[in-house]
Amino acid sequence: MTTSTRTTPASLAPAPAPTPRQEKRGALQLTAAMLLSGTIGVFVVESGASPFTVVFYRCVFGAVFLALYCLARGYFGQHGFTARTLGLTALGGVFTVFNWTFLFESYERTSISVATVVYHTQPFIVVLLGAALFRERVTARKAGWLAVAFTGLILVAGVSDLDVTGLTGMGYALLAALFYGLSTVVTKRVTGVRPHLVALVQVTLGIPLLLPFAPLTESAELGAGWAWLIGLGVLHTGVMYVLMYAAYQKLPTSKIAVLAFVYPVAALLCDWAVYGHHITWLQALGVPLIAAATLGVNLRRA
Template identity: 80%
Template sequence: MSTTETPMRPETRGAIELTAAMLLSGTLGVFVVESGASPFNVVFYRCVFGTFFLGLYCLIRGFFKNHGFTAKKLGLAALGGVFIVFNWAFLFESYESTSISVATVVYHTQPFFVVLLGAVLFKDRITAHKAGWLVVAFLGLILVAGVSSSDLSGDSAYLTGLGYALLAALFYGLSTIITKRVTGVRPHLVALVQVLLGIPLLLPFTTLSESAQFGSGWAWLVGLGVIHTGVMYVLMYSSYQKLPTSKIAVLAFVYPAAAMICDWAVYGHHVSWTQALGIPLIVGASLGISLGWRPRLRPASVPVAPAQPGPDTTVAEEAKELAATAPAQDSAARKRTTV
């Protein structure tokens, strides 16, 4: 009897890799908070340790040979890096004023900023169905924000935190729009350029004198660079080569789900019932934008036969429709999971 094991299908392997990457992303907030460092210090050292890991990885894999960079592509990668490192800083600032759960969900309005920025900067047309999803997302955002009357009176740290999360999402949208124009270059190299740039860029905002007081916080900072900027990126970029856009868009929401679980398990934070109602609105609208979902009206003149049992057939037909409406190379959807 043959004992040879059947090799794992590439798509299955990709799904496992992306799920693992998103689970790691969900622990990001805990690493940031437990480090005890200020947000800009956290991002600075994330860039330092991330540069070391990604540089070593690219060297071992031989990515520096035939790298594909031109002066223009390098400039675009660097410009995208400016927005990506400040996006991290504002996201981490929002953790302090709101919670990891709320900040992460609000941060996942990124796809809508990509759509709006594309319309403003490149005159991309916003179709009726995209406008509808934007309205749905806005309603979800209002519910998730959970702003009370006390927050509106006087200075509110909570409102400031929400603003930081939205600003982080805006900066991520800008980075996505810019970086997607860097074609013919391995994403690992683009990420390396961006974190390398972050070191001198963030140095003026970093208080290096506080480094002596980090103590055990150093372990969390190293983890942010090695795990969340090294291992996580390698897993994500590997999975992108094996998965269709539809699965990438769906699995991306493992990240906020894992973040909310970590926030509850470690810090006891939980969302209210009102906020919980807004989360599926943002998730559904984000998937609708990423996958191009639109209502399909059935012609009135065509008689419809009664539905017959057969859930497997229904699932298969839905999968075919998703594959037809989701472009396989939609890099914006592929990149939005990056933290």
Template identity: 70%
Template sequence: MTTETKPANQEKKGAIELTAAMVLSGTLGVFVIESGASPFNVVFFRCLFGTITLGLYCLVRGFFKNHNFTPKKLGLAALGGVFIVFNWAFLFESYEGTSISVATVVYHTQPFYVVLLGALLFRDKLTATKFGWLGVAFIGLILVAGVSASDLTGGGDTAYLQGLGYALLAAVFYAISTVITKRVTGVKPHLVALVQLVLGIFLLLPFTALSEMKNMGGDWGWLVGLGVIHTCVMYVLMYSAYQKLPTPKIAVLAFVYPAVAMLMDWAVYGHSVSWLQALGIPLIVAASLGINLGWSFKGRRPAAVQQAAPKAPAAGSTTTTESKIEVQSGGNR
């Protein structure tokens, strides 16, 4: 096999892995709803079963040897975990008030909060082009939300507005976790995720109503699936893919997640978005890709982006789901 063929095969494998991970992500909402458990209970057991399976994977792969954690890195990983765990809880809560489709699309505005937080906390340059894309995303958000004047004056569906609020709050929490976890360098992303899952068990225990789980019966399978499939398997696929793919491909394939989520919401629950809401989806997608890939409104990429093509991280580098690509949709879902 030539040296040219090998990277091409690796990239193809990475594309398959990431596509599979995003397809799994798209089914997450169905597992949450079908479990019948409250959002905090769902997240608690996702953390519990995810810790067991991801921990075993890390043990078998020998990731605990030379883990490179320092007290500071461990503290940052844990702090990021606080926000990522509650991000899950608020996202799952938003499904009940809105729908999987609307909540997922609204949640996908989180990359723009990462940009805003970077500008606010680290004085990252917020160029006119980035500001323009943020404006496009905001217009898309308004359309997707489908909020009318009566909703805002108290005459609308209160539960729906609360659901939108939870989805937005989940997106903000995800963005905060992204900014924090990006500073954890030199540690396997699987280990960072494992720390956050372990933390989630203890963090959510006071909010978990274990008495509600007595008569779950076969519905336990949905919760086990969330821990095994949507946490361990999905993370392993994503982290493996990130090693093989350039940033542009990751950015594009990330949108398989909301597409599948909307398809599942329609197929299983008969939910669909209105034509007006549908107009906002391509605006959010275009804005996300525009910021991530350095698109300008003149149709040319900035020189800095053209000169430095993104590279996949080295095997030993830290690239958590949150830190590999800032403006992707999803991350640690």
């Protein structure tokens, strides 16, 4: 990777270490963002729209919210984009759109609980992609945690009563995690640009990218589904991202890794409370294995 010599704008210079009060606020912000994440599956299912349509309108309403937010904060004045970072941002946006589409497809074929837990194997996908694409070293310790996570994944799959539909749903969740990983390894190489602007470019790109595939004729029949779609764009793509980016500036990696587990826990609770779905005892054994493995990888980086 070539190191850029471009000067970082003063507004994007590294901030001083957060105070305990700021760190507490960051923890509350990230917790709120993860709780919102846990409700995504309900919003997708309740919208009644096809996955392509859901992602399309998530991009539309998310782009509107983020554009207004960036305009109000004056972020467009010093955007920091170069041809290289804009290209990387766009590529990450393509991967993000595929990520959302496969995840929402998985909700239709398996429970939100199982899809979310399988999807939460993202950190290991990032590790493997780093090794495959950038020759980053996978230590024996990381390989051990990968084995633990894989064991947990098999248990979560419910090996005793899998059917073709459930397997397909899990496959889509794994594909979503793969594209999340690709988006992560590409986007993290975008430096000197506010993350809000990166997110805005990516969701805006999703609009023309999905337009040929989204069956917009169903839009007239959505009815109350519009409220759920607007919620996905405003709450889960606008408010949630703003909360996350604000929290990341105030928290160490260790706390971010721990609080990230609010997301799957919230998703499991929502799936049980709204649809009566629950994971079996065998599947429940796999959840702490994936959780422990994810923490084992992330906390070591702190």
